[in-house]
Amino acid sequence: MFDFLEGYDLLGAFWVTVQLTFYSAIGALIWGTALAAMRVSPVPLMRGFGTSYVNVVRNIPLTVIIVFTSLGLFQTLGVTLGADNFTTINFRLAVLGLIAYTAAFVCEALRSGINTVPLGQTEAARAIGLSFPQVLRLIVLPQAFRSVVGPLANVLIALTKNTTVAAAIGVAEAASLMREMIENEAQLILISAIFAFGFICLTLPTGLFLGWVSKKVSVKR
């Protein structure tokens, strides 16, 4: 029944998915934290930028963002991100698009975490003379991160599945191999099921592990 799987590099394709997820997750975490810091900062210009970025980017379909990175950035503006062949360029462009998109969700998850830190702590920190970056770094963010592990796990799972959109610009990840196999083998349901199972294998352990971490580290109030 599964003999048609021969000749296809299933693990290789899922490995690209994992790599896409990994780099995008790290980038989105950094950029999302920066955005959250902007949204709670005392500088109106930064608050304005953070708010408009989040509201614009999270309301654009991911496919549009990913296709734009290829058609707009690469084809029209000639942005190659330091790579010289299509495979690397596409991979990097996809990571860039995924970071830009996912950071908006990371930012909002993190901001809800910031709101769980009692206001009195910020005031106390300000009273002993800490500057805004110090308050954020030493007092607020450590507690905020601990309370949003659960929501961030959601974002990570969504990101893992969103990497399939990278097939639209030709990154050779799982969804791209799935289309190839359906085209050749004419076994729509079976092949879809195999790939759905592959994604469950990636996301289910992530969810369970981060759920456990979330319980461990949450701030008891």
Place this chain on the structure above:
Amino acid sequence: MKLRKATGATAAALVLTLTAAGCSSDGGGDKSGEKITVGIKYDQPGIGLKTPDGKYTGFDVDVATYVAKQLGHDPGDIVWKEAKSADRETLLQRGDVQFIAASYSITPARSEKVDFAGPYLLAHQDVLIRADDESIKTPTDLNNKKLCSVTGSTSAQNVKTKIAPNAQLQQYGGYSECLTGLENKVIDALTTDDVILAGYASQPEFKGKFKLGGFKLSNENYGIGVQKGSELKAKINTALEKMVSDGSWEAAVKKNFGSANYQPEPAPKIGVIVS
């Protein structure tokens, strides 16, 4: 009073159409007025295209209309349904469509799932290049070029395995993205079946910008897909034979692939698959 008049008129019109539908019966059977659902592509100019004003054009559409006519269905009784490449077998197996004419190449793997009437067209994988590009003269010239095709398509796989393993291959969700790349000179050649390329090249907005390589890199036998074991297969084959013999086939080819220096193959013999 006005309302009643209107109802009367509607009823009269309804009776008229019903009797009209009952009487008219040219073509094969007595099925006029009976709907037939046909699967086509909606996004391939020259093959199967749904225009913004809701009309359907292309060679597959013309073939399907002719076949439906021979089966006894008027053009107005055809319900068009989009048959994307990945959905075609499922649509037939579930019986959602009676037959599919959607640049459907006959392959052994597909023949296990569905039956094919035809072939009705012999296409070849080919490349579309910029009209002023003189650097691609033979298929071997493709090897250090930048090629583009649709993600996962047979043409894209052929490039990787057979045609030009050293070429860089860009895959996109659709041919339109490749065409922008070709215009922007980021991509050197778009590759897929020549009939599809000819369809794109003869679009008004691309006229004169692109040309076909004429390389015949593979043989694609387009067939009409029907449900496994369906009696339609024989009827459609008869219809296709008639279409070729009465000249409608030739006319449809001229109409849809007329421009863009595309040389169509002669009509294939029914049941003969060129490999």
